[in-house]
Amino acid sequence: MADTPKDKSIQLSHGGGGKEMNTLIRDLFFAEFDNPILRSEEDAAKLDLHGANAFTTDSFTVSPLFFAGGDIGKLAIAGTVNDLAMMGAEPQYLSCSVIIEEGFSINELTTIVRSMAKELKQSGARIVCGDTKVVPKGCADGLFINTSGIGRILRPNISAANLTAGDAIIVSRDIGCHGAAILMAREGLTLESALQSDCATLWPVVEQLIAANIQIHAMRDATRGGLSAVLNEWAVASNVGITVDEACVPVSDEVKGLCELYGFEAMDLANEGTFILAVPNHIALGALEIMQRFGHCEHAAIIGTVSDDSAGKVILKTPWNTKRYLDLPKGNCYQGFADARIFDCECAD
Amino acid sequence: MADTPKDKSIQLSHGGGGKEMNTLIRDLFFAEFDNPILRSEEDAAKLDLHGANAFTTDSFTVSPLFFAGGDIGKLAIAGTVNDLAMMGAEPQYLSCSVIIEEGFSINELTTIVRSMAKELKQSGARIVCGDTKVVPKGCADGLFINTSGIGRILRPNISAANLTAGDAIIVSRDIGCHGAAILMAREGLTLESALQSDCATLWPVVEQLIAANIQIHAMRDATRGGLSAVLNEWAVASNVGITVDEACVPVSDEVKGLCELYGFEAMDLANEGTFILAVPNHIALGALEIMQRFGHCEHAAIIGTVSDDSAGKVILKTPWNTKRYLDLPKGNCYQGFADARIFDCECAD
Known part of the structure; x- marks a missing residue:
């Protein structure tokens, strides 16, 4: 695409239509997201869809807009x-709707849109329709982005209600990095650390698990509410007990340090590229081996087991061999959880 | 549903998850939008889709949130x-994502969600997935709503590029009511008038046109940029000339009066339940007859014709028998237009 003008900012006139908005849309969004469906420029995108599809939506309101990772x-x-991938669905078509605050930097918008285009390449999904709104200064916090997505379901039986006694619980990497990175960015902390958000597209590793015919009982990315929320939801939905061996849960030293400093539990912190799997115990090592081929999953670990005892509860076995219930996290900005998943909920994290 | 508590407002804790948010989601969104797909509460809705489908997204940022009509x-x-209907698609599945400002009235939110549920009944479309975010006070203008939609395409050949010399142009009702109603609400005008936004679901009338096998060449709702924007886009996309007889374009006295007061053109004002059709001339009266059966279309009128002359231009024949080009509207908050339709653009109107 042509370089967008430097040091310019979004004006209300960009939203009122006219040449300026048209230029922005064509030179930025269309250029970066280019594909034949988007180019058709009708009121809606035309898609050819067959069979079981997953449909999901999420509005992103993160503050700050840029963070480590x-x-x-x-x-x-x-x-x-990731919401599609967790349903065993191949991500295919996305919509993109942005609400921009008057005065927002066009350079920053360009960086963000290019970042979206780059991330799309990780899954091969395409943005096929979009929408741009400009609101007056003070009426939004810089930029909000909504994406909705459609994906073809390849494995229809993955469900929070499908955990079975004897299943192993696997986590794909060390936990809590996104929550910790956002916390650092908000608090202006400059720890001498390599701490970065785990933010990543999970479809490539999920695709390999599906291709290897791994029998996935349940799969979920541990976003708001972290590991605690997912395991508690699963225990209730499947009416099983889940026992987690705390010593097996990977947590980086940086995240541990921040948690001590602020009194958070790593298991409650949000993740944006970390997922949890429940698979029959005898194939758990095979699943782990596939996952560990991917850089961001090299620390994947089996962290627990599923049983019929203590149905509806998650039990944490501490390194001192004591046991306690792992409860749902209490809500706050770093710890918000999605209790009603299809109606995802959080504050601006 | 149970009555929501009176005089309460949304808190950040509503977004952080936990019992309060869960209660709000279940007692309000789930209760009002209830259907089996939504109730499944997975990461994404599972849909069974076949063949050609339309997919569209729109974020709504209107100020004020309540207006006449x-x-x-x-x-x-x-x-x-309506974006789906204009593609000849039966609206089926919608997502709903809300961004709520801390301190927003739960009573008002309840009114708005009930209004959504009521409007869904006009088309039979269902909300099957959603998302709720709460941002700190001052970080949003009360409430923003994104809806994305999927619809089954029943007529695949409706397109802005399909206008043909000899077509008649039909408008479904008197124009400019939404733009005028928003203007009134913002300016605090209390004209002694019945002026209301035309905001309406257009699928029922479109469904009847399709059922009657009306050969629709082009169809579009005249939202931002109004009638002028749609006709100019069509003239360019189909490389035809469109001649409009100004005397035939229905405009209410209230809208005319407001336009004179503020120096606007009714043809540039936004509509939210008014659409334009291009059909072969010999079936125009038949189409009109079907449309006029619907209350909000009783003033539907044939307003122009399509020819090969003046390709790419829209010509307005005035009541004094002079002619001038009808140009694209210049952007402002009441007149914003969507130049690149699939990437709809506007300011908070």
Whole structure:
């Protein structure tokens, strides 16, 4: 695409239509997201769809917009693609709707849109329709992005209600990095650390698990509410007990340090590229081996087991061999959880 | 549903998850939008889709949230349903994502969600997935709603590029009511008038046109940019000339009066339940007869013709028998237009 003008900002006239908006849409969104469906420029995109499809939506309101390991654009693509992937669905078509505050930097918008385009390449999903609104200064916090997504379901039986006694619980990497990275960015902390958000598209690793015919009982990305929320939801939905061996849960030293400093539990912190699997125990090592081929899953680990005891509860076995219930996290900005998943909920994290 | 508590407002804790958010989602969104797909509560809705489908998205940022003839909730449903209907698609599945400002009234939110549920009944479309975000006070203008929609395409050949010399142009009702109603609400005008937004779901009338096998060449709702924008886009996309007889274009006295007061053109004003059709001339009266059966289309009128002359231009024949080009509207908050339709653009109107 042609370089967008430097040091310019979005004006209300950009939203009122006219040449300026048209130029922005064509030179930025159309150029970066280019594909034949988007180019048709009708009121809606025409798609040829067959069979079982997953449909999901998410609005992204992260503050700050840029953080270690990502930005709101990467998050908006990875987040919706991951919601589809967790349903065993191949992410195919995305919509993209942005609400921009008057005065927002066009350079920053360009960076964010390019970040979205780059992240789309991780899954092959395409943005096929979109919408741009400009609201007066003070009426939004810089930029909000909504993405909705459609994906072809390849494995229809993955469900929070499908956990079975004897299943192993696998986590795909060390937990809590996104929540910790956002916390650092908000608090202006400059720890001498390599701490980055885990923000990543999970479809490539999920695709390999599906291709290897791994029998996935349940699969979910541990976003708001972290590991605690997912395991508690599963225990209730499947009416099983889940026992987690705390010593097996991978947590980086940086995240541990921040948690001590602020009194958070790593298991409650949000993730944006970390997922949890429940698979029959005898294939757990095989699943782990496939996952560990991917860089961001090299620390994947079996962290627990499913049983018929203590149905509806998650039990944490501490390194001192004591046991306690792992409860649902209490809500706050770093710990918000999605209790009613299809109606995802959070504050601006 | 149970009555929501009176005089309460949305808190950040509503977004952080936990019992409060869960209660709000279940007692409000789930209760009002209830259907089996939504109730499944997975990461994404599972849909069975076959063949050609339309997919569209729109974020609604209207200010004020309540206006004569509607509110942001009605608008958010009608707007996306209409984008599907204009593609000849039966609206089926919608997503709903809300961004709520801390401190927003739960009573008002309840009114708006009920308004959405009521408007859904006009088309039979269902909300099958959703998302709720709460942002700190000052980070949003009360409430933003994004709806994305999927619809089954029943007539695949409706397109802005399909106008043919000899077509008649039909408008479904008197124009400019939404833009005028928003203007009135913003300016605090209390004209002694019955002026209301035209905000309405257009699928029922479109469904009848399709059922009657009316050969629709082009169809579009005249939202931002109004009649002028649609006709200019069509003239360019189909490389034809469109001649409009100004005397035939229905405009109410109230809208005329407001336009004189503020120096606007009724043809540039936004509509939210008014659409334009291009059909072969010999079936225009038949189409008109079907449309006029619907209350909001009783003033539907044939307003122009399509020819090979003046390709790419729209010509307005005035009541004094002079001619001038009808240009694209210049952008402002009441007149914003969508130049690149699939990437709809506007300011908060």
